[in-house]
Amino acid sequence: MSGVVMRELDVDVAVIGAGTAGIAAHRAATAAGARAVLIERGPGGTTCARVGCMPSKLLIAAGAAAHAARSTDLFGIRVSGVTVDGPAVLKRLRAERDRFVASVFEGLDALPDGTRIAGSARFVDARTLVVQGQAQIRFRAAVIATGSSPVVPDPLQGLGERLLTTDTLFEIPDLPDSLAILGAGAVGIEIAQAMARLGVVVTVIDAGDTVAGLSEPALNRQAIEIFGAEFDLHLGARVQGAAADGDGVRVAWTDRAGQPQVTRATRILAAAGRSPNLADLDLEAAGLRVGEGGVPDFDRRSLVCSGAPILIAGDADAWRPVLHEASRQGAIAGANAAALAASRAVEAPAPLPGFAMVFTHPQVAVVGAPHDPEDQDRVVGGMDFSDQGRARVEGLNRGGIRLWADRSGRLLGGEMLGPAVEHLAHLLIYVLAEGRTVRSLCERPAYHPTVEEGLVSAMSDIQRKIYGS
Template sequence: MKSNVLLQIEGMKCEDCATHLKRALQKLQGIERVLITDWRSKRASLVTTQQWNEQEVLQTIEALGYQGTVIERMPIGMDSEERSKDYDLLIVGGGSAAFAAAIKASELGAKVGIVESGVIGGTCVNVGCVPSKFLIRAAEVYTMARNPRFAGLGSCNMPLDWAELIDQKEKLVSLLRMQKYIHLLDVYPNISLIEGKARLRAGIQLIVNNKTYTSRKILLATGSSPSIPPIPGLKETGFLDSTTALSVKTLPSSLAVIGGGAIGLELGQMFARFGVRVHIIEALPSIAMSEEPEIREQLSLYLKEERIELFTNSQVRYVEKTGENGCFISIQNGEKEIGLRVEKILVTTGRSPNTAELGLEEVGVKKGSRGEILVDSFLRTTNPDIYAAGDCAGLPQFVYVSAFTGGIAAENAINGAKRSIDFSSLPRVTFTDPQIASVGLTEAQAKKEGLNVITSIFPVKEVPKAIISLDTRGLIKLVSETNTGKLVGAHVLAAAAGDFIQEAVLAIRHGLTIQDIVDAFHPYLTMSEAIKLAALSFKKDVGHLSCCAS
């Protein structure tokens, strides 16, 4: 009989410790698989057969200088009651959270079923990150060709075939969906796909296409969908959302974007660069309100330089259709009423969890005020046999969060690992040009938490890589604890900011200081040097230093 055995391991000090321990345990008889997700968790999960010897395992751990304790044993679907279950884990949803969970559960020896009623792959690969960033990158190339920064390079007024670009985007999406999702069903024989709409039923059951499936545990990973505000006349007039905007047959002459958050800014700038006259309407005092004020102000200027019109502190009063291809938008801006005529409207006012018609109430799963499934720190719902991960659980709406939480939820569900998640070093990137990349606390958040902090605001125009690239837009703002020097926040507005924010992510995760960053080697003429220079500027005037000096 196979079992999942959960061990508490004391004494591991680094990733190498976990690697050496894993190799040693895998050599023992009766050990099919060893999983140590993170040495800091002090947990190891074993898939064992009847031939395993508990004493031998504990002695092996002790011989390597650690202390091991068996804290749980769980048969893998072999007891009479468990044998009657169709699956060890049934997952509702077929996106990043679902597949990450399925793979993790399969690695733990579980039999897994994925239930999906739509297209496999979820939001990111089909209608989100992949297609939008493809078009954003195309718009960057199109803009650079028409506006080269280097003397001696003439502008190239290249033709634009929108239909061909959209066709290429669809082919890329299909390829990645096949490679990263559909083909994985062949790689992991323990995972099967059940096509249809799922509804929960008491007794850890799902009904799909009038057929009932039983499982030891259930994971809900149903994602989210664009949220549409109740603006009078909007539904009757017609509008685009973040999904449909990526597949329009022809480019509109003008576009009003309702919502000045990350998605609205990314898509608004993309359409503007392809020649669309763009207006962005934001109800809050500024665009990108979750970012530092210095970054918001700078990005606003850059967007205006690209002839994008920004309306902040503005509410849409109503919308109405005008003629065959037109819309009228009434905007309230303080005491002023503004009328705007455009060809199309794009609504980017956030996303809502996909939690309707799942039968949550019937099985005791509670929802929050925004429709999100309520979970505890282990991603367990108010029904202890049902877990939730990703957007539907009200977690930060990033594909990497969905995948990570899917894996954690599966591990907790299958072997009771009780792993929780620390979001304190979670990065976010807005793919405007220049990009915004942030991690940790803003200055205001740090002060609100009672921290005594100091900040450094360093202009990108002082970064050598930016200087030779003739793109000196942006700034780096670091937030540090005054007494300890520990980095608690990093916020960047720069070309490719998302590609070098990871240093700050690791610094915050591991409690590094500003001096630790300064003391590390940073290759010259790379944007990674920007983080070091910003750190250095806490104590020195970088403008008075030679190249690479600190």
């Protein structure tokens, strides 16, 4: 821009992105003694707090409250006249969401002057960034932590306000009368169940054969039956196009048999995943080798990219796009960026076992090594919640657990569908990280009556198959 003098900075570490990974990276680099700068394009507040895990859980909590109020007959409790005030539901959601976002901004505001720069950054070369024509930054190492954005498939383009993504869903003033959702993964299924419980007519369309990230066939079948009882669920279906239809949208799709179908809804939600925000960085100028999806080649232990003293963390690397991984990767990347800047050796900690949760009711968790029916060296054990004591007491006796171990009895991973599996999954992830065996775990008691007994039952099943006892 004519007449504008570009500010010049020389730093040890430049962190691009002020989300969960970027904040963790900046903190770690500074703690390691590096002179670090944090570049934020906005809107900030982290994906989790602003448009991800926190607002979605607030919507789920509202849906669960409505469902619980309508489901008391099992216990001999009669409740009538349950109504849902859509604007009030969304008002509380946004108020609580804004509290979470404000706490993030408070942390950023506490950073020393001169350590934050607002604007979009792009690489000039392997040691230089330009921030929106305002500043030129020379760095010794950089961290890419630019996050991700919702994917909008081509058939849904051009719908204007009729199209929702997780970036816009939580801003609507009232619940829609009906909602079509493209995607039966974690986000799609969570939103679908919550909306259905709040009185919205929901249709979910997905080209795949699984829901909520499950791959173990028996659990996946149960999940399809459970969720399909609350809203219209169409798997093996493909959206062909969508168009405005009065105040709503008309979605044309084909079912599993290839037959044309039409769904009309007030709004449509794209829940087909998120893609890394990398397109505007000019990674090639930095000398990075860019692979599938525009993601640079990088080492999954050290997070160092091939070709330059640049690291990548969080959703930007498209590896494990969940908050705890973003925070962990950010800390690793920041510390290693400081090491590179000081010509020290970088650390390459072993990745933690994979860990994903879906906060539906029943909940879903996928932990460790994925289901592999072709692996003949695995032993699979399981249990069913239908007759599990605590689950029956609470009226939540749906779903089950499947765990797999090697022939020595060392646990490898598992999938869960049931009550309180967010807690059972944490126990399992600790077990996997420690390399424990089912025999050692079956020797530990589980308090009665708790759902933790279900986890012990699944491990005992493996032990019987390996040891005969």
